[in-house]
Amino acid sequence: MRKFTADVSHPRYKSLLSRHKLEIAAANGMLADSAMIAHGRGEAFDYLLGEKTSYSAMLATENALAHLIAAKQPIITINGNTAALAGKELMQIAQALNCPVELNIFYRTGPRINALVKHLEAIKLEHGITTPILGENPDTRIPNLEGPRAKCCTMGIFSSDVIMVPLEDGDRCEALVKMGKTVIVVDLNPMSRSARMASITIVDEISRVANNMIQLIKTDNQPEIDVEFVNSKNLQESINTIAARYQEPI
Amino acid sequence: MRKFTADVSHPRYKSLLSRHKLEIAAANGMLADSAMIAHGRGEAFDYLLGEKTSYSAMLATENALAHLIAAKQPIITINGNTAALAGKELMQIAQALNCPVELNIFYRTGPRINALVKHLEAIKLEHGITTPILGENPDTRIPNLEGPRAKCCTMGIFSSDVIMVPLEDGDRCEALVKMGKTVIVVDLNPMSRSARMASITIVDEISRVANNMIQLIKTDNQPEIDVEFVNSKNLQESINTIAARYQEPI
Structure with missing residues (x-):
């Protein structure tokens, strides 16, 4: 693996740092073969979004956090790419919400689950986090899947x-939606099936979302549930953000 | 590595096959760490293009082939992803043009060059191709790079x-453009720097481009140089194709 040498002043610093985090995660056995390809797809959409949190993404983030805070039994799930890119931040949010996290990888194998638990346990130890990590020993199934x-x-x-x-x-x-849950997804593609199925879709990069939530939690004015939030309308705003990039001639 | 089991009737068959080819190439040491991420970015743009050759991409392909046929000394370069996805087809085009191919990988290492040469030599042997493979022993440099x-x-x-x-x-x-060459690039992102720098940009997936060129070579009416071709105008057509996807409400 190449050593990470990019300077923080490099225009692609954040992008290069994310790649480096994924390379480490891959070397540690945390990722499926398709993880890098999925990340690349995300990079393309993030490029189209201007690599920043849009106004509509922030609205969705605030509403999502408000729902998590108001929940009786909230949970944050973590897969390989999520663990690599924002494992620490999501565990800090779970800690603040006093809820567990659960591993929910798509291509479930014992070694990959073990690698993820090891990664997250190390984060807990380093940052004094006590939130439980579920998913190592699943005992039931999501219906209709x-x-x-x-x-x-x-x-x-x-x-x-x-x-x-x-x-x-x-x-x-x-x-998950069919189970009657309020489902919050983070997806850089506003037209993906996940984005369209979810109760609240945050069209933004996962580490930006996690950091935004941490900042919101720290403020005195925590967000309230937006009863007028319509997910399809919010998604259309993200689509408009991307479309605007195509309306300027190159 | 997972065995490739997708049926040709699977709606994502071509996409899954491309991934499988890249997984094999990675296992054979042909790819840099960033190759899968680059492929994922391409997948996202191809999704936005509807995963098919657009009219403007076909115009660019025809014009590119006409320039290659009319050239005094044409060449096709091959990097890791290109070799994995369309190595055979590009060597067949080079054979038809009676020109060499040259390896031009970004992160040049001896083992990766060797793996690529081995891959391409095996293709030559299997398909009776005699086109020379250059790039194993470079003896000069591209100026200004x-x-x-x-x-x-x-x-x-x-x-x-x-x-x-x-x-x-x-x-x-x-x-390469500064050297005075006619530079043909294949790039799924019509807004990339390569796309905007090139003499002729084909905004299409490399294996589709290669197959389109092979079909054009086989016909009696081979394409002629389009003297009215303006690359920036052709790129704008591809951008319009993508933009159209964003104009329909989801």
């Missing part, structure tokens, strides 16, 4: 009322 | 008048 990706924990995903599932696949998102 | 990516062969890239460089980086594309 086939294969290993349906496995989950009764005390975690299964019983939650508000669930934040960053970088989620469309089928699982749909199955 | 720093680092190992500037290395090239006097009898190849350096002396060529028309050069097809699929999936090229912006700096090298610019340096």
